[in-house]
């Protein structure tokens with residue numbers, strides 16, 4: 696699987712973009728920067744977006760990609776998430792007030808977006824991939840994703856603090872190629888990290904140790920807050936027994 700890093704930060708500046716990743720130019724994982732980071736052609740190539748949760752830094756560019764795709768005449772874009780996440784999108788985002796309801800534009804029969812419900816731990820096919828959602832531990836309903844193709848899988852943590860079920864499921868995976876893992880705040884900001892459901896390097900280490908062979912699992916870190924980028928990277932570099940790297944904008948990786 697080819698991974699394109701469109702946005703990998705926990706905040707937004709001209710040099711940082713909020714979470715959005717693309718597999719094989721077809722399947723997006725979160726929509727924090729799908730329009731600020733992709734040209735129109737790549738936006739139109741997407742078949743589906745997996746939405747981990749309804750926080751704005753993960754959904755914001757659903758608004759602008761829907762608008763662009765409506766103008767560009769693209770195929771309907773599948774917006775995939777749990778019932779709880781899709782319910783927030785319908786009621787509070789594409790609600791005809793904050794933004795139009797693109798499931799009825801240009802027509803209900805030929806919409807710009809379509810919703811698809813993902814039940815936790817039930818694998819479905821999306822855009823040629825197998826996809827499972829695993830619930831993680833954040834301030835609202837949030838899922839990790841395990842995405843598989845031809846027997847190999849990659850995982851995406853979603854926003855989470857210390858969690859358990861994800862590691863149980865990942866320990867059962869036969870050919871897990873990589874984990875995209877959140878870390879947001881430095882150790883000094885533990886109180887805000889805990890109250891906002893995020894990791895610091897010091898909580899990341901024991902969580903990753905719940906995986907049986909963390910040293911063999913390429914763990915690609917994302918969601919660092921721009922103000923803390925340097926200090927979080929420094930603290931992560933000191934963690935022993937792991938296989939960590941920090942993702943950068945524009946990275947393209949073969950997993």
Ligand SMILES: [Zn+2]
Nearest residue numbers: 748750833854
């Ligand atoms: Zn969040």
Ligand SMILES: [Zn+2]
Nearest residue numbers: 750752753854
């Ligand atoms: Zn976030």
